[in-house]
Amino acid sequence: MFARIAGPDGPAVRERIHHAPGPRRFGPGRAIRVVHGDAAMFAGGLAALLLQSLHPAAMAAVAGHSGYLGDPWGRLQRTSTFLAVTTFGTDDDARAAIARVRAVHSRIRGTTPAGLAYRADDPHLLAWVHAAETDCFLRAHQRYGAAPLDAAGCEAYVADMAEIAADLGVTDPPRTRTTLAELLRSYDPELAATADAERAARFLLLRPPIPLLARPAHGALAVAALALLEPRHRRLLGLPTAAAFDAAAGPLGTAVVRAVRWLLPPPGGTR
Structure with a gap:
């Protein structure tokens, strides 16, 4: 499981991230380290991908340039490594990771199927991606x-995430839960379930690239992730919104996250 998420060099990368000498932006006890070090991130990450897909320009950029269908594990490895480096790594390594992402974003341009031009380094799109993942990661951790x-810790987490967002090019990222919610709501008129978004949802929820024996566990994780999304966002994707679904998702999500936490304890942690 760790090899799938972190890649063939995962152990060496984890060793460098957590044990290389040098100052860190976020020291022990910071809210961002608490959230990103917990297995609830698996549910939060899946929810974030689904939510981010609802912006047509953001989804077109992913569909056209990320290669997630052809190399889903590679994309997951790159994303998980970036989160780990910017949260736990040295300042030098974190700055280098951010510079690489900004360089990639600067080269991505395109047009959505509806004819809307986009660029990956557009601060407006970056703000959507940042707000969606911050909200989903925090919701997953709290649940x-x-x-x-x-x-106070929740507010601190949003503020910590804003520091990374600003470095990535987000203009005035939200630093409180209130401004985060306001920012997410401001995007509502732009959201839509495009064909690319529906394809991504089917891939993430119904046809993940995992062995058949792992499908039940993934199904439980998918239910846990869906329950994190606001009903208005689930409706756009044609996903369940009933209260009974949310009530069932809580215990199921807690159980599967506990199982993942047991399988993948944090570095230096215990089961």
């Missing part, structure tokens, strides 16, 4: 995490 944050 399924081993040690949910208190109110």
